[in-house]
Amino acid sequence: MSMLMERKMTVENDKHVKKSSNSHRIVYDTKDLNLWYSNTHALKDINLAINEKEVTAIIGPSGCGKSTYIKTLNRMVELVPGVRTTGSITYKNKNILDKSFKVEDLRTQVGMVFQKANPFPKSIYENIAYGPKIHGIRNKKVLDEIVETSLRGAYIWDEVKDRLNENAYGLSGGQQQRLCIARCLAIQPDVILMDEPTSALDPKSTLKIEELAQELKKDYSIIIVTHNMQQAARISDKTAFFLNGEVIEFDDTNTIFTNPADNRTEDYISGRFG
Amino acid sequence: MEKLDTLKLTSRMNARVRKNAIWKSIFFLSTLFGLIVLAVLIIRVLTQGAGWIDINFLTGRLSTDAERAGIMGALLGTVWVMLVVIPVTLIIGVGTAVYLELYAKRGKFQSFIETNISNLAGVPSIVYGLLGLTVFSRLMDLGNAVLAGGLTLSLLVLPILIVSAQEALRAVPGHLAEASYAMGATKWQTIRRVILPAALASILTGSILSLSRAIGETAPLTVLGIPAFLLPFPEGIFDTFTALPMQIYYWTLDSSLVAEYANLAAATIVVLLVLLFVLNSIAIFIRNKFQQRY
Numbered sequence: 307m308s309m310l311m312e313r314k315m316t317v318e319n320d321k322h323v324k325k326s327s328n329s330h331r332i333v334y335d336t337k338d339l340n341l342w343y344s345n346t347h348a349l350k351d352i353n354l355a356i357n358e359k360e361v362t363a364i365i366g367p368s369g370c371g372k373s374t375y376i377k378t379l380n381r382m383v384e385l386v387p388g389v390r391t392t393g394s395i396t397y398k399n400k401n402i403l404d405k406s407f408k409v410e411d412l413r414t415q416v417g418m419v420f421q422k423a424n425p426f427p428k429s430i431y432e433n434i435a436y437g438p439k440i441h442g443i444r445n446k447k448v449l450d451e452i453v454e455t456s457l458r459g460a461y462i463w464d465e466v467k468d469r470l471n472e473n474a475y476g477l478s479g480g481q482q483q484r485l486c487i488a489r490c491l492a493i494q495p496d497v498i499l500m501d502e503p504t505s506a507l508d509p510k511s512t513l514k515i516e517e518l519a520q521e522l523k524k525d526y527s528i529i530i531v532t533h534n535m536q537q538a539a540r541i542s543d544k545t546a547f548f549l550n551g552e553v554i555e556f557d558d559t560n561t562i563f564t565n566p567a568d569n570r571t572e573d574y575i576s577g578r579f580g
Numbered sequence: 581m582e583k584l585d586t587l588k589l590t591s592r593m594n595a596r597v598r599k600n601a602i603w604k605s606i607f608f609l610s611t612l613f614g615l616i617v618l619a620v621l622i623i624r625v626l627t628q629g630a631g632w633i634d635i636n637f638l639t640g641r642l643s644t645d646a647e648r649a650g651i652m653g654a655l656l657g658t659v660w661v662m663l664v665v666i667p668v669t670l671i672i673g674v675g676t677a678v679y680l681e682l683y684a685k686r687g688k689f690q691s692f693i694e695t696n697i698s699n700l701a702g703v704p705s706i707v708y709g710l711l712g713l714t715v716f717s718r719l720m721d722l723g724n725a726v727l728a729g730g731l732t733l734s735l736l737v738l739p740i741l742i743v744s745a746q747e748a749l750r751a752v753p754g755h756l757a758e759a760s761y762a763m764g765a766t767k768w769q770t771i772r773r774v775i776l777p778a779a780l781a782s783i784l785t786g787s788i789l790s791l792s793r794a795i796g797e798t799a800p801l802t803v804l805g806i807p808a809f810l811l812p813f814p815e816g817i818f819d820t821f822t823a824l825p826m827q828i829y830y831w832t833l834d835s836s837l838v839a840e841y842a843n844l845a846a847a848t849i850v851v852l853l854v855l856l857f858v859l860n861s862i863a864i865f866i867r868n869k870f871q872q873r874y
Contacts, residue, residue, distance in 0.1 A: 382762060387686060414764035424755040426774060437763040440773070486759070493763050 330357035333497060333527045334379060339393035339403075341374060343386060348374045350551045352393070356544075361519055361528045363542035363559065365535055367579065371551040372531045376499050379529065380416040381409045414441065417490035421502040423482035425474035425489070430457075430466050433474050433485060437493035452492050460488035461518055480511025487518060498522065500530040504537065516541045535575055539563050547571045625853075629846025637847060642811055642827075646840035651848055653813050657726070657821035658795060658855075660814050664730025665794050669741050670787055672734070677745035677783075682771055694746075701739035708736040709803025717804055724805050726817040732800050737790040744786030748779040781871040788863035792856050798825040824852045 334356040341349035349371050356362050364372040377383040379395065381402065394401040402412050425433050434453040443449060453470070457463040462484040466477070474485055483503060490498055500519070504512040519528055519541050532538050538545050539559060546556040547568075555562060555571045566572045573579055640650020676697075684690045712732025722728035752775050760770040776783075807822055808830030814821040831845035 380762065382758065385758070385761065410764045410766055412764075413762055418762040420755065420758065420762075422755060424753075424759045426756060426759065427778060436760070436773070440760075440763065440765045440769045489759075489763070 330360060332356065333358040333397065334529075335396040337394045337396070339375075339378065339395060340391065341371075341378060341383070342390045343374075344388040348551050349378070352553055354546060354553060354556055356527070356529060358527045359523055359525070360543040361523050361530060361541050363538035363545045364529065364531045364548060365533070365538050365545060365574075366548035367574065368533070370548040372548045373501055374551075375548065376501055376529060376531045378403075379497070379499055380413050380418055382413075382418065384409070414493055415495050416497040416499060417493055417495035418499045418501065419483070419486050419490055419503045422506055423479060423486050425477075425482050425485055427473065427475060429471045430474050430477070430485065431470040434489050434492045437489060441493065456488040456492040457485075459491045459522070460484045461514070461521070462488055478511070480507050480514060483507060483511065483515060484518065487515070487522075491522075495526065497527045497529065500528065502531050502533060505533065512537070535563075547574060549574070622853075625846045625849045628843055629848070629850050632843050632847035633850060637844075638851070641813075642809060644838075646838055646844055649844055651824065651827055651851065653810055654822050654824045654827040654848070655851070656813050657823045657826075660726045660817060660819075660821060661730045661733060661823060662791065662795065664727060664817055665734050665737070665791060666787075668731065668734040669738055669790070669794075673738050673741035673787065674745050674783060676738075676742045677749055678771060678776075680742075681746050681749040682767070682775065697739050697742050701743060703739075704799075705736055705797050706799040706803060708732055709800030711735060712800060713803055713805075722818075724807065724820050726814055726819060726821045728804055729801055729806055729821065729823070730817070732804060733794040733797060736797060736800060737794045740790045740793065741787055744790065745779075745783045748782035748786060749775060751782065752778040781867045781869075784866045784870070785863045788859055788866070792859050795856065795859070796825055796852065798829050801826050802829070824848055824855070828852070 332355045334354070336352050336354040336356075339349055339352040340347070352375065364376060366372045374383060378391065379397075379402075383389055391403055393403070395403055397412070397416075400407060426436060428436070431453055434456050435449045438449055438452050443452070454463065454467075457466060462481060465481060466485070469476075474482065477485060483506075487498070487503075504515050507515065516537060519530065522528060523543075530538075530542065542559045544556065545559040545562040547554045547562065547566075547570075549570055555566060555568045557567070561567075562571060563575055566575065636648070637650050638655070639652050640648065642651070642653055643649040680690060680694060684693075709732060712728060712735065716722045716728040716731045717724065720728075722731075756774050756778060757770050760774045761767075765773070801823060806826055807820065808826045810820065810822045812819075828845050828848045831841040831848065835842035835845065
């Protein structure tokens with residue numbers, strides 16, 4: 307891409323990307339991020355400053371790069387062969403894209419919940435204890451405590467406390483997803499990434515996850531990718547609108563949904579495309 | 581749109597149903613062919629050999645006298661060989677499969693190796709016998725000891741085991757590994773705690789089935805010069821040995837000299853079949869016990 311176009315895009319981004327309010331600190335500062343899958347330019351000059359202890363929603367039509375972006379935040383995107391990135395993502399004063407940054411370290415601080423609930427074919431207890439165990443916690447008492455705290459944190463404790471040793475696959479889809487959130491809490495992360503966590507769930511389970519996200523933002527920074535605009539409007543503080551690998555607009559959720567600055571944002575949220 | 585002619589439809593219907601019945605019987609007959617041959621074999625072997633199986637036959641020493649001959653030596657030889665084959669193939673086979681499936685970068689080198697392993701699975705067993713003769717018997721100077729036979733048979737079944745273990749690993753859904761990586765697990769932790777447990781049942785089933793193949797092999801052993809007539813029992817992996825299939829081979833070969841040898845061969849086949857049956861039952865048991873739903 308030519309220098310001129312790059313310059314133009316940055317200007318365009320700056321216009322819509324307002325600086326966050328002072329009450330919040332920035333958890334992820336993305337600067338000029340570009341990402342290629344082999345020859346496909348999937349993310350183009352992304353500049354985003356995501357606040358701590360807020361829910362940030364990422365919306366956009368299929369293939370806009372929203373999932374790719376969230377997977378870059380914990381470098382899960384590297385599991386795809388042939389991925390290249392340029393630019394930087396600053397997390398706790400360090401560039402996580404730097405090869406010297408250990409992915410294991412990053413992923414211990416940044417948990418992830420996937421589109422499809424993916425519990426291990428193990429007991430409910432073992433699912434939650436998995437994270438602490440791989441990080442070296444062996445003490446049974448400590449593990450018991452973490453399991454209970456995590457399950458309570460994901461508001462699923464009462465439903466499973468009598469069946470901790472049963473296989474997680476016996477739970478309903480919604481329960482499995484909350485179990486995965488609990489599993490994520492067990493590694494005591496600072497950030498929770500959610501990649502369309504409710505797209506495979508019924509409305510009732512979806513509501514539970516949304517309430518949970520609201521509750522969790524007191525202690526965690528939450529970044530959620532969703533194709534459900536109502537969901538973004540309901541639960542997020544800030545919303546970023548992605549289109550064709552670019553950030554078109556990033557602002558307070560209220561502003562995005564009531565008074566978007568860009569026509570394309572307005573077209574998308576009013577259902578004219580996507 | 582043209583309406584379906586009900587009359588025409590009915591007349592065609594009968595032909596279609598008949599055709600279906602014909603094909604069904606063809607497929608059934610193909611299944612029957614194998615079953616009948618197997619039944620004939622089992623019945624013949626049982627009627628000929630079952631009467632010869634007694635305590636003396638199972639625990640006795642080999643003898644030229646058909647009445648006194650026992651197969652304890654061959655039985656022990658087969659067990660000793662298995663004690664070599666099982667650890668060698670499991671460690672090398674699963675290790676190779678894990679490397680190729682989970683560590684190696686997708687590329688020309690990896691697909692070159694995989695193609696070769698698949699081809700090796702089809703190489704005739706006598707060729708492995710020659711390989712074993714050159715490398716283990718001569719080069720490593722193991723002669724016709726248990727170790728030479730065991731390593732040769734390991735080579736023979738390794739490709740089969742590697743391919744089946746690779747398939748087992750590939751069948752583990754990617755989202756399980758993703759969940760593990762996303763919590764900060766290293767690749768080895770993910771393999772040990774998530775991927776291997778999920779693939780364990782199929783890997784074990786595959787290995788036991790390939791071990792059954794090793795137990796029944798005769799050709800590589802004859803190339804190695806494994807004796808068919810041997811009095812001393814093997815007591816370790818450096819002892820000379822003989823094995824059940826060698827015993828069958830020898831008795832069948834000499835049945836023109838002593839007619840009873842044919843019955844002894846049949847009896848040994850029964851013992852070998854029972855052994856294989858037990859091994860396969862273990863495989864099924866393991867599969868049912870360790871299989872994880874995912």
